[in-house]
Amino acid sequence: MTTHDRRYVIIGNGIAGTTAADTLRKNDPNCSIHLLTNEPYPLYNRVSLPRFLQGVIVEQKVMIRDFAWHEQRNITLVTETMVTDVNTDERVVVTDDDHVRLWPMEEVLFRTNCVMGLRYVSSIRPG
Numbered sequence: 001m002t003t004h005d006r007r008y009v010i011i012g013n014g015i016a017g018t019t020a021a022d023t024l025r026k027n028d029p030n031c032s033i034h035l036l037t038n039e040p041y042p043l044y045n046r047v048s049l050p051r052f053l054q055g056v057i058v059e060q061k062v063m064i065r066d067f068a069w070h071e072q073r074n075i076t077l078v079t080e081t082m083v084t085d086v087n088t089d090e091r092v093v094v095t096d097d098d099h100v101r102l103w104p105m106e107e108v109l110f111r112t113n114c115v116m117g118l119r120y121v122s123s124i125r126p127g
Contacts, residue, residue: 006031009093009105011083013037014046018065020109021075034076034103036083036095042066 008024010017013035021035043065052062070077078095085094086108093103 006107007105008033008107008109009103010035010109011037011086011093012110013039013043013077013079015043015064017109018043021070022073025073025075032076033074034078034105035070036078036081036093036103038080038082040080042070042077042079 006028008021008031010020010024010033017035017037021033024031024033042063044062045064048057048062051057052059067077081095083093084096086092087094088108091105093105093108095103
């Protein structure tokens with residue numbers, strides 16, 4: 001990574017987070033993108049879950065993106081990882097996955113309905 005490459009951390013891999021990651025990649029091919037989620041799966045259609053669980057539709061109709069899609073776009077999808085803190089002074093996102101891990105970033109985007117008590121925060125740009 002050169003000094004000009006940006007480091008983005010996106011919290012939440014729903015449609016908003018995944019779209020944000022894809023848009024960042026299209027507009028900045030050299031940036032680093034980490035997409036963090038506490039879920040075990042890539043983007044899936046949550047509305048289709050009841051029909052899938054009832055056996056009406058197959059899994060392929062529920063899954064919108066797979067792990068390969070992220071790899072092809074050089075987007076690091078980190079699943080089953082809980083964000084515990086965002087420290088804008090130190091420019092890190094802190095996760096608790098077996099041990100505390102720091103994710104360095106220039107920008108963090110919240111793409112979830114609720115993270116650490118914050119609701120509908122679109123982005124924080126550290127000073």
